[in-house]
Amino acid sequence: MFRFRLGSIPVEVQASHLITSAVLGLSFAPAGRPGLIGSMGFQVVSWMFIVFVSVLIHELGHAVASKAFGYQPSITLEWMGGHTRPNAPGPIPWSRDVLLTLAGPLFGLGLGIACYVGKRSLGHQSDVLAYLLGVGALANFFWAGLNMAPVLPLDGGRITSVLAMRLFGRERGFLWAQILAVITSVGLVLWSIDNRQMFLAVFFAMFGFQALRAAYDAMKGPEQESREQSPQANTLQRAQAALAKNQLEEARHLAATVLDSGEALTPDLASRAHHTLGWVALKKGQGRMALDHFSQVQGQPVEPQALAAAFSLIGDEGRALPLWEMAWRDSGDRTVMHEYAGSLIRAGKEPQALRLPQVDPAAAFSCAERVLFIRGAFSEAAAMGERALAYAPSATIAYDAACAFARAHNIPDAVRLLQRAKELGFRDGTYAASDEDLAPLHGNPGFEAWLTELRQSAPS
Known part of the structure; x- marks a missing residue:
């Protein structure tokens, strides 16, 4: 194994990749061809070179596209591909x-075209170079076409699965994609046998069998799946149901029980339990704990808005912003958009936040306020609350800003905002008297007078 970098992209080459390409060289050596090209050593070295360059360029395509979207890709070459x-x-x-x-x-495909053009331009100047370019063109044309077959794990299979799930829904789309993969694999196996390409026949037979198993699993009825579920899986389902009802302690307890199930704990169950616990922590405002749980989720996606919220809660708006934007653009949800706007405001990008399409400034500043309040930045939260109040006079917004001022021990402004909340219709003196956020105001004459006014104005 060796490693190198192409610019900022790390590349790792496994020994299995070099061995496989050498075996291909032995398999495709032209029998009886005289000279250097017909020698076994030349065939092995040339095929190792052609396969290495071809696979590297193919993977570089994925990596360059990833870089274009702002990701940090890495490449691994192993076995026949990468x-x-x-x-x-x-x-x-x-x-x-x-x-x-x-x-x-x-x-x-681009590399194949370049090899083809190079060979045509070369003429008869070098038999060795012409051979390398010819094989390179043929190999890349063949692999580009074959790789688009709608069979996982080929690229065509991934594209088919993604599009099918997008069109028909996750479960039905996945099933149809696997059925198509089985049909395609059978056809390619028959074609390979007919053309005496046994390597390809075995290749697609394995992929077809995998697709058949996946299709069978996808077609299992809910009742059969329920019968096959372990007690831990049922416990996890109860945890997820509790989370959906916002019963956070119940959800946390049940998911933690799953993680403590010892040898019965499978990687999939552990991953799903951590996903549930991550959401519980998030709803409790515990960003770092949420990230800790989400980092242990494998084999299933973590929602970008969940990661964004967790990063916002720990004050890392730099990481939160691209995730909020991704979540908003992917979902089109206005609530997510306002959370994105709030993140922009907290990051000092207020003009950009207010330029978002159909943004409600009051909602954006309220989102900014809530996260700052949870983080304990009470003075900053109060300032955001006042900005929201300027856009949308509301008893709730005024009361929340007063709570932030109270937590910041800014008593005069807290009382001022409580008066504003009363003017805007706040009347629940009983709630205010027991609100822990207003505890710093207890005993303050202005606050006590405000409470008295509320009680006197309350309906008898």
């Missing part, structure tokens, strides 16, 4: 996923 990790900060939107995947075959 893979590129985009290392995105969160789940990748389906449209980007398709483009990232398609970039690999396009780069390979």
